[in-house]
Amino acid sequence: MxxxxxxxxxxxxxxxxxxxxxxxxxxxxxxxxxxxxxxxxxxxxxxxxxxxxxxxxxxxxxxxxxxxxxxxxxxxxxxxxxxPGKTPSEISILFVKDVVSLAMGYAFAKLMGSEGTEVNVLGYDTLRFLPVALLFMTSQTCALKALNYLDPGTFKLLLQVCLPTITFFSWCWLGRMYTKRQVLCVAGVFMFSILFCVAKTRQETSEVMATSAVGLIYTTVFVLSSCSGSILSEKLLKTTGDSLPVQVVHMKVCSVLIGFVAFTAHGLNQGLDGGSWNPLIHWDQRTMGAPVIHxxxxxxxxxx
Structure with missing residues (x-):
């Protein structure tokens, strides 16, 4: 090694x-x-x-x-x-992030693998990660969308719903059992998240509440897609003999493929609207912080 x-x-x-x-x-x-x-x-x-x-x-x-x-x-x-109409596209941010992440993952796979390790990026082992990549792409897009409507603190607190959600999905799909104490802890997290939402909405005006409702919808889709992707990726990662860095490369290849399709469709749609095709429109120095932190x-x- x-x-x-x-x-x-x-x-x-x-x-x-x-x-x-x-x-x-x-x-x-x-x-x-x-x-x-x-x-x-x-x-x-x-x-x-x-x-x-x-x-x-x-x-x-x-x-x-x-x-x-x-x-x-x-x-x-x-x-x-x-x-609102001059913010960078979430698709472009995620696509740039996935392309650079794929290059980094491939380098790590070659560095941490044994000599002569081949990373097949177009085989069946890669394509079966397409559903996982699609779920994670959906969740990340919804996260960026939600931050247009919610402040970071509220969004982070709402994400605590991921814990009871993934617990329920693990029980349904993986047959994983939990102790009474674990179930009570998870139920407590869920109840406090609901109470936080109720307390927050009571302090908001009708206009702000409508904006928060849109952010809450994006957050809900994020939670469902992220937890589903986590469960599915766990099953895939445990059923293959490849090392973890190689499996990460397989997943990133699928993310880049999906991102390329969405990125191209977004650019073509922009051209059909009468503007020139500029997929990185509205990008600036601050925009680079989003893919870098991910x-x-x-x-x-x-x-x-």
């Missing part, structure tokens, strides 16, 4: 953590309107966890959670102060 040397792996871990701290600090500085607190907090956390006393893996998990929580903030920031998270899988 081709593996990274411990010293190189350690340097790579430290580099990713440092970049993560910078990204998390920028997000916190944007939210708090002050760079002092994020910088001090990042320095203290790094020294007392990864740099001195803590476990590197625990620190990587912590930074992963911070970056994951910042996804909604970065996407909302990329859409801030833009007219690409950054898979790097942690290599480190853990």
């Amino acid at each position: 081709v593996s990274l040397k411990p010293t190189i792996r350690r340097k790579l871990q430290v580099s990713i953590v440092v970049v993560s701290l910078v990204m998390a600090g920028v997000v916190l500085a944007y939210v708090l309107h002050s760079p002092v607190v994020p910088i001090l907090a990042a320095a203290v956390l790094y020294y007392y966890t990864y740099g001195n006393l803590g476990s590197p893996k625990l620190w990587l998990i912590l930074v992963y959670l911070l970056v994951d929580l910042s996804k909604g903030l970065i996407v909302s920031w990329s859409l801030a102060n833009k007219d 690409l950054y998270i898979p790097l942690y899988l290599l480190q853990l």
Whole structure:
């Protein structure tokens, strides 16, 4: 097996953590309107966890959670102060992300695989991931759509419904059984999510409530498609003999194929409406943050 040397792996871990701290600090500085607190907090956390006393893996998990929580903030920031008709297409953002992600996944598959490993990207093992890729593409598109109507905090809290949903799907499709305590915990999460929605709607005007209802519909589709894709991908990943990086490449190939069809259809539709075909219309420097934050998270899988 081709593996990274411990010293190189350690340097790579430290580099990713440092970049993560910078990204998390920028997000916190944007939210708090002050760079002092994020910088001090990042320095203290790094020294007392990864740099001195803590476990590197625990620190990587912590930074992963911070970056994951910042996804909604970065996407909302990329859409801030833009007219509704002049925002970048969600399809274009996801397509760019999937193309770069496929290149990264292929490189990791060759790096972490044995010598002479062949990655067949057009065989049956790849095509059977098409339903999973379609479900994940649907969920990611709905997530970007929902952030046009909901603030990042509300969207993240509503996503807690994923836990009871995937528990129910696991019981139905995989026959997985849960203890009474687990069922009570899941039921509690579901009830608190519903109570949050009720409390939020009571404080909103009719106009804001209509906008939130659209965001709630997108969030519901996201939850259903994401949980279904997770269950289906689990079944596929456990029924093949390929390594995890190779299977990720298979899934990313399907995502690129689906994204290319949607990307082309979007561009052709734009041309039929009388405008020139510019698939990356309304992109700017802030728009690049959306695909970058989605690409950054898979790097942690290599480190853990």
